[in-house]
């Protein structure tokens with residue numbers, strides 16, 4: 001299978017649709033990104049990387065960061081993390097607050113914002129916010145094989161200035177006694193992790209651990225145990241796109257995590273990690289063209305976590 005040709009063909013066949021969907025505007029710093037950007041990077045477990053379009057341009061990874069934060073929070077807390085975060089799809093928007101009161105401050109999963117805020121709190125653990133951010137950056141730089149990976153302070157500031165909803169979620173969690181750190185400390189790390197700037201190539205390379213056994217097959221860097229990588233994939237499939245997760249599983253057939261910056265990170269267990277970027281989003285905050293690109297790659301490669309061929313819907 002010529003994966004390089006598949007990536008290039010997928011990019012070309014969708015290039016005319018660049019600019020489709022609606023870029024996130026609720027974080028002002030994201031609204032200024034060129035909506036016609038479109039990149040694809042596919043990294044195989046054998047160490048090859050195939051790219052097309054704007055695959056080397058860094059963008060705001062936003063909620064994709066929740067995957068890395070989850071792996072690192074599990075490393076610090078072990079299974080105790082699951083005492084305060086569930087593993088069920090929410091069926092609601094990423095920033096919804098409605099279930100939190102009924103469910104006593106235990107968010108449905110670690111990818112909706114409330115669950116991600118607790119996950120970040122447990123990742124910080126007993127450290128200062130800056131120490132936690134440095135730890136996250138160090139891990140990503142090693143996994144992404146690039147020392148320049150960083151967060152965009154302008155995006156982090158913009159998120160904080162417009163972060164009333166996330167503050168509401170965090171205070172609600174604090175009221176239930178679910179946070180171990182002060183609300184503003186947790187949010188200062190959460191906003192910086194969401195503001196991480198990475199390219200499709202860096203993302204695909206740094207997420208290979210998900211497709212293999214928790215360890216980057218190229219550098220040998222370990223992110224988490226094989227068992228945790230498997231469970232993170234399960235959560236990505238069920239909850240990675242919030243109330244659009246079923247549609248994504250139906251169209252694409254392997255685990256993925258979206259971000260409102262227009263990136264999607266997908267893992268094809270046993271084979272590869274794929275990152276796509278196009279800022280226009282669907283109603284659930286998943287990149288419209290990015291999801292189409294992944295569906296097209298799934299169709300062309302036949303890759304899926306399910307057996308059988310994809311043909312008609």
Ligand code: DON
Nearest residue numbers: 062063094194258259260285
């Ligand atoms: O907390 C927020 O609203 C953003 N920093 C992240 C949201 C996001 O990326 C949702 N995913 N598609």
